[in-house]
Amino acid sequence: MTRLKKKAWVEMAATGILFVLILIQSFLRLVQVNAQGIHLVFIMLFVGVPTGVIMYHIEYRRFRQCDEREKKIICKAFLISAFVFIFYLILFSLSAFFLIGGSGNIPVVFMPTMVLVGVFLGQCTQSFIILIECAKDDNE
Amino acid sequence: MSKDRLSNTIRRLRFDADEMTQQSLAEKVGVTRQTIIAIEQGRYAPSLPLAMRIARAFGKTVEEVFQLEE
Numbered sequence: 001m002t003r004l005k006k007k008a009w010v011e012m013a014a015t016g017i018l019f020v021l022i023l024i025q026s027f028l029r030l031v032q033v034n035a036q037g038i039h040l041v042f043i044m045l046f047v048g049v050p051t052g053v054i055m056y057h058i059e060y061r062r063f064r065q066c067d068e069r070e071k072k073i074i075c076k077a078f079l080i081s082a083f084v085f086i087f088y089l090i091l092f093s094l095s096a097f098f099l100i101g102g103s104g105n106i107p108v109v110f111m112p113t114m115v116l117v118g119v120f121l122g123q124c125t126q127s128f129i130i131l132i133e134c135a136k137d138d139n140e
Numbered sequence: 141m142s143k144d145r146l147s148n149t150i151r152r153l154r155f156d157a158d159e160m161t162q163q164s165l166a167e168k169v170g171v172t173r174q175t176i177i178a179i180e181q182g183r184y185a186p187s188l189p190l191a192m193r194i195a196r197a198f199g200k201t202v203e204e205v206f207q208l209e210e
Contacts, residue, residue, distance in 0.1 A: 002174055067171035069184050137174045 004070050005134045007062060008127040015123040018055070019116050022048055077129035085122035092118070145209045146185045150176070153198045153205065169193040 063074065092114050154160040162176045169176075169190065178184035179194070186194065188202075195205045 003172065004174075067175050068187055068190060069175040069178060070172065137177065 002134060002137070003066065004073060004130055007074075008130040008134070011059075012123060012127040014055070015120055018051055019120045022051060022116060023113065073130060073133045074126075077126040077133075080129055081122040081126035084125045085118050088118045088121055089115075145182060146206055147182060147209050148179065148206045150180050150194065150205060153200065157198060165194070165197060168197045 063071065066074065150165075154162070154165060162173050162180070166173045166176045170193070171190065175184065175186075179186050191202050191206055195202045198205065
């Protein structure tokens with residue numbers, strides 16, 4: 001298995017696991033303190049930010065080990081996944097506020113969940129694009 | 141937009157250099173074997189530093205290894 005392929009699979013699995021872990025931890029804390037409104041955002045940040053920083057460091061170390069072609073593929077995949085993430089957020093915001101009817105109809109607890117779903121979706125897109133590039137390499 | 145294509149003689153040069161493998165060339169220039177394959181097939185245009193490292197690995201100039209097809 002090539003370095004890129006391994007990276008794609010590991011990151012997709014890691015993001016999936018972190019996604020579940022962050023949600024479980026956050027929800028446990030939410031239930032414990034019976035949080036509402038802005039507290040919910042702080043708790044999600046409290047759990048999410050350290051995890052994000054650790055992931056960034058691991059990612060950056062791996063990225064530096066890649067050669068220039070691999071870096072180009074990763075950047076291309078990241079760009080597309082960022083577009084998917086932004087598109088998802090816009091779609092989510094539009095559907096939330098124009099179709100369903102705004103904050104009154106959506107429990108606030110679903111907001112961070114939806115953002116995390118977006119992150120997971122973005123990661124899946126990134127991994128998928130990297131795997132497509134690897135498949136092209138394998139075919140040649 | 142430019143439609144220039146970068147061709148190269150890496151494959152021939154590898155065979156001339158005691159049938160150097162793609163892996164050993166990759167290790168010499170500090171990239172993966174997949175990158176060498178992509179460069180050989182013209183699917184990837186290397187950066188100038190990498191092109192120079194490849195040329196140096198064969199003891200040639202960049203122009204002897206890479207040619208610009210217009």
